[in-house]
Amino acid sequence: MLPLMLKPVKLLNNLLVESGPAPIPEAVWYVTQQTDAGLVYTFPLGALASAAYLSADMLLDGDRLSVFSLCLQEGEDGPVFRMNFGLLNQCSARMRVPLEAVNQNRWRYPREGAWLKPMCGGDRVDLAKVDRMLLRVIRKSSNPTRFCLTPVTATLEPPALLEAPLLPRGKLLDAVGQSTLHAWEGKTASxxxxxxxxxxxxxxxxxxxxxxxxxxxxxxxxxxxxxxxxxxxxxxxxxxxxxxxxxxxxxxxxxxxxxxxxxxxxxxxxxxxxxxxxxxxxxxxxxxxxxxxxxxxxxxxxxx
Known part of the structure; x- marks a missing residue:
């Protein structure tokens, strides 16, 4: 029955849970030093068959890009659909995955706010046969990747766009269009x-x-x-x-x-x-x- 709230049942490859409050309601902090760390979700076979969207709110800490991959799989050894995306640091994002994407009729979807370059890959899957989902960190800098994430929700109707993202460190661009999160030699002062x-x-x-x-x-x-x-x-x-x-x-x-x-x-x-x-x-x-x-x-x- 929809909406269906999905919570992780297992952590992969040294992904750690951090205690302490997250700035997004119901979100949990996670941190990893390596790629391929992630979360595993399981649910009854075909639970997503009547759903049209998956959504969750996220926030990437730090000042270096990390790229994530959301995977939907038919059983333990079945085909795997992937949607890869990046997040803009220090700005909350709403992941809104249209499940018609599993048909692989479209390679790339529009960015939405701090949710960057959603791109499809992997296999075409049948949602009636999908019973598991993974969310992995697939690319990162040498710094730890720290992010917070709410439960993933499956719905029939499209989730609302995130109109007022959280900005834990304030503005991301200054008055000349430079990043406020980074410092470098020769940065323009005004x-x-x-x-x-x-x-x-x-x-x-x-x-x-x-x-x-x-x-x-x-x-x-x-x-x-x-x-x-x-x-x-x-x-x-x-x-x-x-x-x-x-x-x-x-x-x-x-x-x-x-x-x-x-x-x-x-x-x-x-x-x-x-x-x-x-x-x-x-x-x-x-x-x-x-x-x-x-x-x-x-x-x-x-x-x-």
Whole structure:
């Protein structure tokens, strides 16, 4: 009978329970030093057959990403469906798994707040034959993974979205779009400092030059091929070359798909932002209009 509340019956691979209150009602703290640690749930065969969703509230402590895998299995040795997801640190998340996902007709589902990149894998399973579930930590940093979790609930109706996530350490992004959870050399102290730095870089731009022998595209001026006006390839009878638009040999070594912009998906996380630019008027160009709620703090800081 739904709703059905599921609680773990066993802990896997040195997952430990921590005593003490969790910030989420009915949640329990867990901690592990290793991957593949997790929780095992068992229930009567077919108990999920009439359910449409699984949900639970979670919160990941610390400041390093961990990735989890929710697995549904047909018996001890049967096929296993997996949904992998990440969590945003220091922000409560609501896991909302649509059980139609077990049909494997869709690879990825939309992120929702601090519940990140839900992706399907493994086997297609029949919910009428599923009698167990696992929740495992499958990727982590060298730091311990500490998280709290409520019981998992199976329902027919979709659980409500989490509209006001808990933020144990306050805002996650500062007034220039930087993480408040991390510190690093050169971190910008304030919007005024960011503006001063950008103005300084603009003033000195005319003094910056590529190394001698390099073209405006970063090509090697001493090796010339046909000029096409585009980056292209050329075979000289012995080897392949990359060629810049002016026809000079070109060596590409570095990051790919580099572009102007650092997009931040903020839907459901508005309360975690110290500053959210106005989407119209002066900061309109910082938004990806017509798409999901996405703001570009790099563009916003240039505008400011």
């Amino acid at each position: 919007p005024a400092v960011a503006s001063e730095r950008l103005e300084s870089q603009l003033a000195s731009a005319d003094k910056e030059h590529l190394p001698e022998g390099m073209t405006r595209w970063g090509g090697w001026s001493q090796k010339q091929f046909d000029s096409t006006g585009f980056f292209h390839t050329h075979h000289d009878g012995n080897r392949w070359w990359l060629v810049d638009p002016d026809g000079n040999a070109f060596w590409s070594s570095g990051l790919d798909c580099v572009r102007f912009g650092i997009e931040t998906a903020y839907e459901g996380l508005e309360g975690a932002l110290a500053w959210l630019p106005e989407p119209e008027g002066l900061y309109k160009a910082a938004y990806a209009h017509g798409r999901d709620k996405v703001v570009d703090y790099l563009r916003a800081n240039f505008i400011r």
